[in-house]
Amino acid sequence: ETGVTQTPRHLVMGMTNKKSLKCEQHLGHNAMYWYKQSAKKPLELMFVYNFKEQTENNSVPSRFSPECPNSSHLFLHLHTLQPEDSALYLCASSQTTKPDGSYGYTFGSGTRLTVV
Amino acid sequence: GNSVTQMEGPVTLSEEAFLTINCTYTATGYPSLFWYVQYPGEGLQLLLKATKADDKGSNKGFEATYRKETTSFHLEKGSVQVSDSAVYFCALSPGYSSASKIIFGSGTRLSIRP
Numbered sequence: 342e343t344g345v346t347q348t349p350r351h352l353v354m355g356m357t358n359k360k361s362l363k364c365e366q367h368l369g370h371n372a373m374y375w376y377k378q379s380a381k382k383p384l385e386l387m388f389v390y391n392f393k394e395q396t397e398n399n400s401v402p403s404r405f406s407p408e409c410p411n412s413s414h415l416f417l418h419l420h421t422l423q424p425e426d427s428a429l430y431l432c433a434s435s436q437t438t439k440p441d442g443s444y445g446y447t448f449g450s451g452t453r454l455t456v457v
Numbered sequence: 458g459n460s461v462t463q464m465e466g467p468v469t470l471s472e473e474a475f476l477t478i479n480c481t482y483t484a485t486g487y488p489s490l491f492w493y494v495q496y497p498g499e500g501l502q503l504l505l506k507a508t509k510a511d512d513k514g515s516n517k518g519f520e521a522t523y524r525k526e527t528t529s530f531h532l533e534k535g536s537v538q539v540s541d542s543a544v545y546f547c548a549l550s551p552g553y554s555s556a557s558k559i560i561f562g563s564g565t566r567l568s569i570r571p
Contacts, residue, residue, distance in 0.1 A: 345500075374558070383563045384546070397558065431500050445491055445550070446559055448500035 344368045347432050347449035354422065355457055362417040362452045364432030373415040374446065375407060376431040384431075390415060391437060422456045429453050459484045463547045463562035470537055471570050478532040478565050480521075480547035488549040490514075490523055490530040491559070495544045504532075504545070539569045 345366045354360050364373065375387040389397035390409040404426075406418040415432055433446040464479040482488065489508045493501040505514030510525035519534045530547060547562040 347500075384561045386558055389558060433501075445489075445503050445506055446501075448493075448502065450498075450500045 345432055345434055345447050345449035347430075347452050349452060350450065351453045351455075353455045353457060354419065356422060356424075358422075359418070359420040361419065362430055362432075362454075364415040364417075364449055366413055366434040366447070366449075368434060368436075368447060370434035370436050370447070371412050372435045372437045373409060373412070374433040374435075375415065375417055376433065378429040378431055378451070380428075388417075419454075422454075424456050427454055427456045459488070459549060459551050459560050461547050461549055461560050461562040463545075463565055466544075466564070466566040467568055468565060469568045469570065472539055473536045474569075476532070476534040476537045476541075476567070478545055478547075478567070480530045480532065480562060482528050482530065482547075482549050484528075484549055484551060486551060488551055490521070491548040491550070492519070492521055492530070492532050493546040493548060493561075495546065495564070497543070501546060537567075537569050539571055542567055542569045 348363045372391045374389050377385040377387055386399050387401045388407045393409050393412055404421050408416040429451045431451045432449040435446045436444045460483050462481050491506045492504040494504045495501045504519055505516040505521060507514040507523035510523055513520055513522045521530050521532045523530055544564045544566045546564045548559050550559050
């Protein structure tokens with residue numbers, strides 16, 4: 342149990358489907374993140390939310406739509422994806438009130454997404 | 458700008474061998490430094506961290522010392538086990554708040570032979 346729970350663990354979807362990934366944390370953290378991890382590529386930061394407000398969108402295609410209804414929950418809505426979007430999607434959370442940046446992130450186990 | 462460079466993998470060692478995974482960084486100010494580990498099929502877990510120069514982070518037999526003079530944070534372990542097989546990520550936090558993102562290295566895959 343890492344403190345950050347992601348569901349589902351595995352997802353197979355067609356290119357015309359709509360699905361959502363869910364992330365939940367009860368660590369009292371106020372920032373949440375979506376990362377994409379593809380084979381043989383560095384971790385890619387997709388979105389950052391701080392106190393429910395989106396503070397970063399790293400040029401992510403609009404077929405990925407994040408939602409953060411409160412500081413404990415984060416969603417990633419998916420529609421009309423492409424096969425190259427197949428990857429491990431990782432959610433993370435952190436406490437951002439420390440001024441020295443020493444908080445680190447707590448990661449979930451990820452959702453392994455396959456687009457067919 | 459801020460960046461992290463870590464040694465290319467994969468690294469393959471025999472059980473009980475000595476491990477070093479090199480990591481160097483560039484940063485303005487006074488970053489915090491981290492090592493994360495990712496076991497197969499899992500997310501990243503914080504392995505150890507150091508928040509100021511000359512600090513040594515340690516956990517599970519792994520150690521890393523924050524060297525400001527060489528801008529390095531090399532990961533070491535005296536005697537590796539098969540269970541240490543994983544991908545290791547060096548990372549830095551720039552040292553200011555407001556959800557500043559952590560910068561991750563590209564990861565080093567470690568495989569330990571029995």
